[in-house]
Amino acid sequence: QMQLAESGGGSVEAGGSLRLSCAASEDTEAHCMGWFRQASGPREGIGSIDPYATIPYYADSLKGRFTISRDNAKKTLYLQMTDLKPEDSASYYCAAAPSGKPLCQDRWQRIDYNYWGQGTQVTVSS
Numbered sequence: 001q002m003q004l005a006e007s008g009g010g011s012v013e014a015g016g017s018l019r020l021s022c023a024a025s026e027d028t029e030a031h032c033m034g035w036f037r038q039a040s041g042p043r044e045g046i047g048s049i050d051p052y053a054t055i056p057y058y059a060d061s062l063k064g065r066f067t068i069s070r071d072n073a074k075k076t077l078y079l080q081m082t083d084l085k086p087e088d089s090a091s092y093y094c095a096a097a098p099s100g101k102p103l104c105q106d107r108w109q110r111i112d113y114n115y116w117g118q119g120t121q122v123t124v125s126s
Helices: none
Strands: 005-006 010-013 018-024 031-038 045-049 056-058 066-071 076-081 088-097 119-123
Touching: 005 010, 005 088, 018 031, 031 066, 031 076, 045 066, 056 066, 056 119, 076 088
Parallel strands: 010 119
Antiparallel strands: 005 018, 018 076, 031 045, 031 088, 045 056, 066 076, 088 119
């Protein structure tokens, strides 16, 4: 069973940047990988990245400030966050699912992924 471990969270002032990493215990090149976050409500999909073409997909509200990338050789997924706002404060989770249906760009729900990390906390102060 694939294990995922997020790192890179912390506290930052508004306008700052953070890069989160997600290290996988197995090869990820055949998996759709995604990022989610959760504050006080449901887990929110940030985006995902296609396994083979490494095409990222983003939630419209976050497009432009967040960038998802992956390095399959390192079995690592990344989330670069810029111009952070206090409302970005949340626990951030990475997730993985074997490629197939639904397509990666259609995976926005918790149920769409098989494997999850434990999360890393991001706190943005104003």
